[in-house]
Amino acid sequence: MIYLDHAATSFHKPEAVIEAVCHALKGSGNSGRGAHGVSLEASRMVYQTRKKIADFFRMDDCSRVVFTFNATESLNIAIQGLLQEGDHCITTSLEHNSVLRPLYLMEKQGVKVTTVPANSKGYVQTCAIEAEICPETKAVIMNHASNVIGNVQDLEGVGKLCKKHNLLLILDASQTAGLLPIHLEESGISALCCSGHKSMLGPQGTGILCLADGVMPNPLKVGGTGGDSFSHEMPRFLPEALEAGTLNTHGIAGLSAACDYLNEVGQDKIFQEASFLAKKFLDGVKDLPGIILYGDYDADVRTPIVTLNLRDVHSGFLADELFQRFGIATRGGAHCAPEVHRAFGTLEQGMVRFSFSHFNRVDDIDEAIHALWVLEGENR
Amino acid sequence: MRQKERYLLITFQATTEAMGFEETAKMEGLKGRIIPLPPTISAGCGLAWKGSLEQRNVLEEFLKKHHFKHDKIVECLL
Numbered sequence: 017m018i019y020l021d022h023a024a025t026s027f028h029k030p031e032a033v034i035e036a037v038c039h040a041l042k043g044s045g046n047s048g049r050g051a052h053g054v055s056l057e058a059s060r061m062v063y064q065t066r067k068k069i070a071d072f073f074r075m076d077d078c079s080r081v082v083f084t085f086n087a088t089e090s091l092n093i094a095i096q097g098l099l100q101e102g103d104h105c106i107t108t109s110l111e112h113n114s115v116l117r118p119l120y121l122m123e124k125q126g127v128k129v130t131t132v133p134a135n136s137k138g139y140v141q142t143c144a145i146e147a148e149i150c151p152e153t154k155a156v157i158m159n160h161a162s163n164v165i166g167n168v169q170d171l172e173g174v175g176k177l178c179k180k181h182n183l184l185l186i187l188d189a190s191q192t193a194g195l196l197p198i199h200l201e202e203s204g205i206s207a208l209c210c211s212g213h214k215s216m217l218g219p220q221g222t223g224i225l226c227l228a229d230g231v232m233p234n235p236l237k238v239g240g241t242g243g244d245s246f247s248h249e250m251p252r253f254l255p256e257a258l259e260a261g262t263l264n265t266h267g268i269a270g271l272s273a274a275c276d277y278l279n280e281v282g283q284d285k286i287f288q289e290a291s292f293l294a295k296k297f298l299d300g301v302k303d304l305p306g307i308i309l310y311g312d313y314d315a316d317v318r319t320p321i322v323t324l325n326l327r328d329v330h331s332g333f334l335a336d337e338l339f340q341r342f343g344i345a346t347r348g349g350a351h352c353a354p355e356v357h358r359a360f361g362t363l364e365q366g367m368v369r370f371s372f373s374h375f376n377r378v379d380d381i382d383e384a385i386h387a388l389w390v391l392e393g394e395n396r
Numbered sequence: 397m398r399q400k401e402r403y404l405l406i407t408f409q410a411t412t413e414a415m416g417f418e419e420t421a422k423m424e425g426l427k428g429r430i431i432p433l434p435p436t437i438s439a440g441c442g443l444a445w446k447g448s449l450e451q452r453n454v455l456e457e458f459l460k461k462h463h464f465k466h467d468k469i470v471e472c473l474l
Contacts, residue, residue, distance in 0.1 A: 048411040051432035051443055059443075063415035079412045242411060243441035256410055256441070 018344045018380045022290075023163055023191060023321050023371035026217050027345075030277040033270045037219055040269035047265050048242035048256075058265050065268050066255070068275040073208060073226050074199040082255045083263050084223035087190040088114040089236070090209035093225055093258055094186045095119060095157060097233025098207070101126030104152035108140040109133045109355035110162045110169070115188055116354070119157065128152065134359060137312045138165045142173035146181075155184035155206075160192040164356045164367065165311035166321040168192065175204030184231065190214060191319050193224070194278055195287045206231045215286075215373075217278065218271035221264045227254065235260065281374075289374035290320035293381050297370060298322050300385030304392050310360055310367055321371040326392055331366035334391065338368075342387040346370050400473050404452055406445040406459070407437060407467040414443040417464050421445065426458065434474065440467045446474065 019027040040061070045054030047062040062083070070078035084090045095118040099105060107119055109131055119129050130148045134140050145156060156178055161168045171187070178185040184206040189198055193208075194215030200208055205228060212222030227233075235250045239260035243251065250257050278286065301307055306327040312318065326334055335348025349366040350357055357363045370384060408414040418430050428447035433440055447455055449471065459466060 048441065051430055056430060059411050059415055060418075063412055063419070066412065078416075079410060241441075243409070245442075251409065253410055255412060 018342075018376075018383055020370045020372060020376070020380070020384060021345045021347050022373040022375075023214065023319070023369060024347055025213050025220060026215065026373060026375075028373065028375035029219070029270070030217060030274065032273040032277055033217060033219065036273035037266050037270040040266040044265050044269065046242075047263055049262075061272060062263060062265065062268055065272040065275065068272060068279075069224055069226065072275060072278070073193075074201060075226060076201075077229070079254050080227045080229070082225040082227065082258045083268055084225055084258075085221055085264060086213075086223040087188065087209050087211040088223070090207075090223045090225035091115055091186070091188060092118050093233050093236045094207035094209055095122060096236055097258075098184055098186070098231070099127045099154060102152065103154040104128040104130065104150055105155040105157055106130050106132060106145055106148050106153060107157045108145075108159075108169075109359055110138070110140060110165075110167075111157070111159060111353065111355070112163055112188065112190070113352040113354070114190075115157055115159070131355065133355075138162065138167045138310070138359075139312070140169055142170050142177055145174060146177055149181055149183070153181070153183060155186055157186040157188075159188040159190070160196070160198070161319045162311075162353065162356060163191050164351045164353045164369065165323055165360075166191075166319040167312050167315065168196070168317050168319065171198075171203055171205075175202075178206070179204045194283065195290070195319060196317070197283065200226055200228060207233070212267070212271045212274070216271065216274055218274040219264075219267040222267040222271045225258065233258065237261065286374045287320070290372045290376075291318075293372040293374075293376050293378070294320035294322055294370075296378065297372065297381045297384055300381070301388050304388060306392055306395065307388075310362075319371075320373070321369055323367045323369045325362065325365055325367055326388070326395060328365065329395060330364075331362075331368045334368050337391055338384075338387055342383065342390075344384050344387055402449055402471055403474050404447045404449050404455065405431075405434075405437065405470050405472050406447070406455060407433060407440045407470065408443055408445075409440055409465070409467050411441045411443060413465045414441060414445070417445055417466070420462055420464075421458070424458070426454070427451070431474075434472055437470060437472065
């Protein structure tokens with residue numbers, strides 16, 4: 017199989033990640049629960065992983081790194097925990113349902129939501145966000161890069177805008193964390209939400225929520241935290257306030273090893289190699305008759321994905337042909353980002369997303385190009 | 397059972413604080429270890445650093461130097 021669906025989840029995990037998870041499964045206690053040897057070892061490992069994540073996103077205080085179970089949970093904590101009735105917030109038409117559905121829920125609870133549309137190239141203009149700010153505006157909620165079209169948004173500009181207007185910036189970095197450098201404080205991010213299993217290369221079941229100084233969402237879940245056992249309420253300090261219940265210690269062990277791998281190999285090198293493969297694939301298919309591309313492929317920086325359709329062929333059918341006949345795994349259909357499909361007129365057809373990793377080889381790309389040429393020829 | 401003695405305990409609200417303290421204490425060669433919080437001392441994350449009574453000044457300086465958050469410093473019969 018040729019795996020070209022890395023934007024969904026990283027299929028190839030570094031060997032050290034697998035070993036770290038196995039090692040934890042063979043003998044890990046419960047972090048923050050007790051003081052015997054294996055419990056303390058788990059606490060130490062979780063603490064070290066918090067430090068690595070804090071370093072990764074240039075944060076001073078690792079207690080502001082909260083472990084969740086996925087990016088969706090991180091976003092739900094940030095959105096539901098920071099907004100309340102009467103607030104106004106601004107989001108974009110490029111968002112994933114992990115942002116949109118919590119916002120639809122908040123609308124029912126009296127939060128006003130304005131969705132700023134992307135322009136024809138698939139970018140949300142910072143000035144368009146600024147135009148929607150009103151006295152009740154509390155937050156801007158947006159992704160760093162779209163999971164569908166791969167365009168990287170103007171994080172620096174929006175960060176400055178949020179600082180200027182004293183707004184919270186809740187960032188969905190699921191598609192960029194591990195690929196592009198993100199400086200939480202410099203970029204004015206209030207809450208950085210991402211998964212651990214995509215380009216961070218950790219296991220599924222790991223999510224990250226990094227909070228800037230002074231940002232304290234209300235807990236989404238309540239329960240045991242290992243301390244303050246007789247209190248009826250969650251502790252008011254981080255990270256415990258937002259980490260009810262046992263953590264995914266085994267997964268966090270893998271995430272820790274993944275951070276080491278990213279640092280050793282180099283995030284920039286990983287990104288450049290994946291981008292080279294994406295560009296090679298693009299060059300091989302862009303002139304095929306009937307190919308429709310989605311996203312800005314002239315951009316200096318974009319995530320390593322190519323999203324396309326072949327004439328009016330349903331994307332699910334095309335993805336199935338790619339896998340069944342050529343063993344190429346891509347993502348077809350709708351991509352949990354309904355407004356993107358609406359904007360590009362692909363509500364029915366969906367899109368086929370090819371997403372690349374530095375673990376792919378040039379041969380994989382040649383195979384994928386060949387497969388599309390064959391399928392295009394058959395569709396004339 | 398061994399004879400109980402008086403020790404100095406530094407308690408923490410959060411496990412993260414205890415782990416940060418322990419890491420640096422070990423690096424700087426401080427004697428002591430993390431123990432479960434005795435039931436006579438309320439609240440906190442359930443963890444405390446156990447050191448000798450003679451270390452009080454050293455530990456207080458250590459806390460100040462590294463700006464470690466902690467809950468309290470108490471003497472306890474353990």
